[in-house]
Amino acid sequence: MKILYSPNLIAELANSDLFLDTNTFIGAISFPELFEEFFKQLKNSGCAYITIPSVLFEFTRGVESIEAFNKRAEFITSLSSIYLLKDI
Numbered sequence: 029m030k031i032l033y034s035p036n037l038i039a040e041l042a043n044s045d046l047f048l049d050t051n052t053f054i055g056a057i058s059f060p061e062l063f064e065e066f067f068k069q070l071k072n073s074g075c076a077y078i079t080i081p082s083v084l085f086e087f088t089r090g091v092e093s094i095e096a097f098n099k100r101a102e103f104i105t106s107l108s109s110i111y112l113l114k115d116i
Contacts, residue, residue, distance in 0.1 A: 029059075029062060030062060031063070033066075038069050038070060041070060042073040042074050043073070043075070045076045046070070046075050046076070046077055046078065047079065048077050048078070048079050048107075048108055049079070049083055050083050053103070053104055053107075054087065056103075057100065057103055067107065077107055077108035077109065078108060078109050078110075079104065080110065080111060083110075084101065084110055087100055088101055
């Protein structure tokens with residue numbers, strides 16, 4: 029399986045701020061072989077990934093252990109910048 033997107037997408041999104049929601053992070057952590065290269069290409073084109081604290085909360089809720097929580101929290105914070113609502 030692979031992600032299908034326009035050949036111009038990376039160039040069209042270059043130097044953009046992209047807001048990522050919980051579904052994006054769930055897909056990325058569940059299928060890293062699909063998303064890792066795509067996210068690298070976007071990041072290398074100057075894109076910044078942005079999310080908000082409630083997405084971090086939603087992404088980490090329901091995990092079964094502190095290790096799983098830490099893995100998800102580290103994943104989301106390593107990929108994106110998290111902004112408080114007052115900072116937006």
